[in-house]
Amino acid sequence: EDKVVQSPLSLVVHEGDTVTLNCSYEVTNFRSLLWYKQEKKAPTFLFMLTSSGIEKKSGRLSSILDKKELFSILNITATQTGDSAVYLCAVEAEGGSQGNLIFGKGTKLSVK
Amino acid sequence: KAGVTQTPRYLIKTRGQQVTLSCSPISGHRSVSWYQQTPGQGLQFLFEYFSETQRNKGNFPGRFSGRQFSNSRSEMNVSTLELGDSALYLCASSLVGAHEQYFGPGTRLTVT
Numbered sequence: 001e002d003k004v005v006q007s008p009l010s011l012v013v014h015e016g017d018t019v020t021l022n023c024s025y026e027v028t029n030f031r032s033l034l035w036y037k038q039e040k041k042a043p044t045f046l047f048m049l050t051s052s053g054i055e056k057k058s059g060r061l062s063s064i065l066d067k068k069e070l071f072s073i074l075n076i077t078a079t080q081t082g083d084s085a086v087y088l089c090a091v092e093a094e095g096g097s098q099g100n101l102i103f104g105k106g107t108k109l110s111v112k
Numbered sequence: 113k114a115g116v117t118q119t120p121r122y123l124i125k126t127r128g129q130q131v132t133l134s135c136s137p138i139s140g141h142r143s144v145s146w147y148q149q150t151p152g153q154g155l156q157f158l159f160e161y162f163s164e165t166q167r168n169k170g171n172f173p174g175r176f177s178g179r180q181f182s183n184s185r186s187e188m189n190v191s192t193l194e195l196g197d198s199a200l201y202l203c204a205s206s207l208v209g210a211h212e213q214y215f216g217p218g219t220r221l222t223v224t
Contacts, residue, residue, distance in 0.1 A: 032211040042116075042202070042215040043155075050211070088155065092211055100145070100168050101204075101213060103155040 002027040004091050006104035013111055017079050021107045023089030024071040033065055033072050034101065036088040043088055046074070079111045114139065116205050116216035124222045130191040133219045137184050137205030144186040145213060146178060149200040158201075161186050162208070193223045 004025045013019055025033065032050045036043035047056045049065035049072060056063050060079075065072045076083055086108045090101040117136045125131050137144050146158040157170035161180035178188040184205075190197055200220050204213035 034212055036215075041200070041217040045212050045214060048212050090155075100157045100160060100170065101147075101155075102157070103147075105154040 002091070002093065002102050004089055004102050004104035006087075006089050006107050008107060009105065010108040011110070013079055013109070015079060015081060015111055017111075018075065018077045019079060019109065021074040021076075021087050021089075021109070022071065023073070023104055025089075025091045025102075026070065027091045027093050027102060029094040030067065031092045031094045034090045034092070035063055035072075035074050036090065037085045038088055038106070039085045046087075076109075079109075081111050084109060084111045116203060116214055118201075118203055118216040118219050120219060121217065122220045122222075124224060125193050126224055127193055127195060129193050130189060131193060131221060132187055132189045133201055133203075133221075135186045135188075135203035135205075135216055137186070137203075138214055140207065141205035141214070142184050142208050143206045143213075144180060144184065145204045145206075146186070146188050147202045147204065148172070149202055149218070150198075155202070158188065190221075195223050197221065198223045 007022045034048045035046040047063045052067035060077045063074045086106040088106045089104045119134045143162045145160040147155045149155045160168040164180045175191045180186045200218045202215050202218045204215045206213045
C-alpha cells in the first residue's frame with residue numbers, strides 16, 4: 001500500500017532557529033513529491049520535486065529529494081512566527097492515479 | 113488570477129441528510145480533485161475529474177459522489193450523512209498534466 005510518513009509530528013522552536021522536516025515514502029511508480037504549507041484552511045503549494053539531488057529553494061525554505069532512499073527534507077532557516085503552520089508532504093504516482101496526491105499526516109511547526 | 117473557490121464555507125447537517133458542495137477551479141485548470149481532511153486521518157483523496165469524467169477514485173463508500181461540468185466546475189455530493197462525515201472538504205485544481213495542485217479554502221461540514 002502506498003504511504004507517506006512525516007516526522008516529527010510536531011515541533012516547537014524559537015524564532016531564528018533552523019528546522020528540518022522529514023518525509024519518507026513508499027509508492028509504486030513514483031512521479032513527484034510535493035510540499036504544502038497549511039495555516040488555517042487551504043494548503044498552499046511550496047515545492048515540487050521530481051529529480052533526485054536537486055535542491056529547490058525559495059527564500060528561507062529549501063527542499064531536496066533522495067529517490068534512492070525514498071525521502072525528502074524541507075529546511076527552514078531563520079524561522080519566524082509566520083512560519084508556524086502544518087507542513088504537508090504528498091506524493092504523486094504515475095499512471096492511473098491522476099489527481100491523486102497521497103499525503104502524510106503533516107508536521108505541526110510552532111515558532112515562538 | 114482568481115484562486116480556487118469553494119461554496120459554502122461552512123455547513124451543518126443532521127444525520128441521514130444529503131449535502132452538495134461546489135468547487136470552481138482556477139481559470140484554465142481542467143482537473144479537479146476532492147479530498148477529505150480529518151484530524152485522525154489527515155488528507156484523504158476522494159476522486160478526481162477531468163473533462164467531465166471521473167478518472168480516479170479513492171477508498172470511500174458510494175455515498176460519496178461527484179461530477180464535473182463543461183466549464184470545469186465540480187460538485188461533490190454526500191448522501192445519508194453520518195457523524196463520521198464531519199470534516200473539512202478540500203478541492204484542488206491543476207492544469208492538464210501538471211503535478212502541482214492548488215487548493216481552495218475548503219468547506220467545513222459538521223454532521224450532528
